[in-house]
Amino acid sequence: xxxxxxxxxxxxxxxxxxxxxxxxxxxxxxxxxxxxxxxxxxxxxxxxxxxxxxxxxxxxxxxxxxxxxxxxxxxxxxxxxxxxxxxxxxxxxxxxxxxxxxxxxxxxxxxxxxxxxxxxxxxxxxxxxxxxxxxxxxxxxxxxx
Ligand SMILES: [Zn+2]
Numbered sequence: 841x842x843x844x845x846x847x848x849x850x851x852x853x854x855x856x857x858x859x860x861x862x863x864x865x866x867x868x869x870x871x872x873x874x875x876x877x878x879x880x881x882x883x884x885x886x887x888x889x890x891x892x893x894x895x896x897x898x899x900x901x902x903x904x905x906x907x908x909x910x911x912x913x914x915x916x917x918x919x920x921x922x923x924x925x926x927x928x929x930x931x932x933x934x935x936x937x938x939x940x941x942x943x944x945x946x947x948x949x950x951x952x953x954x955x956x957x958x959x960x961x962x963x964x965x966x967x968x969x970x971x972x973x974x975x976x977x978x979x980x981x982x983x984x985x
Contacts, residue, residue: 881909881946881947881948882909882910882913882946883910884908884910885908886908886909886910886948886951887905887906887907887908887909887951888905888906888907888951888952888953888958889904889905889909889948889949889950889951889952889958890902890903890904890948890949890950890952890958890961890962890965891903891904891905891909891912891913891946891947891948891949892946892947892949892965893913893916893930893941893942893943893945893946894941894942894945894946895930895933895934895939895940895941895942895974896939896940896941896942897937897939898972899933899972899973899974900969900972900973900974901928901929901930901933901941901973901974901975902949902962902965902966902969902973902975903916903930903962903975904952904958904959904961904962906955906958909946909948913943913946916928916930916931916941917941917943919931920934920935920941923935929974929975929976930974933974949961949965
């Protein structure tokens with residue numbers, strides 16, 4: 841995938857040159873550049889992505905996985921149904937507030953093979969969508985603006 845390859849190199853260059861803070865200020869542009877919507881995010885072949893799971897309350901949970909997204913979704917669904925709040929912010933949110941994640945509306949935001957890049961993208965997506973996400977924010981990966 842030469843398109844993503846180029847993007848990864850650009851991100852690396854930006855990170856090396858300017859650090860994560862500057863990188864974040866450019867995230868809106870990067871987001872527009874590399875946003876992709878796969879046709880079927882829950883197909884077996886759809887692996888290594890940053891994903892979004894909407895909740896019945898209108899908020900969303902953003903996460904990343906290297907495995908097939910459908911496997912991760914099954915896991916999260918089980919954790920949520922069993923009320924295993926420790927394992928996931930989504931399970932905790934749904935359980936404590938009596939909300940229902942909209943499993944049928946799971947979307948893959950972007951496929952990123954490289955773990956480091958995937959974690960950066962996840963952190964950026966959470967930061968950019970800060971007001972609408974139910975993720976636990978620790979702010980470790982991305983500087984505060
Ligand atoms: Zn909710």
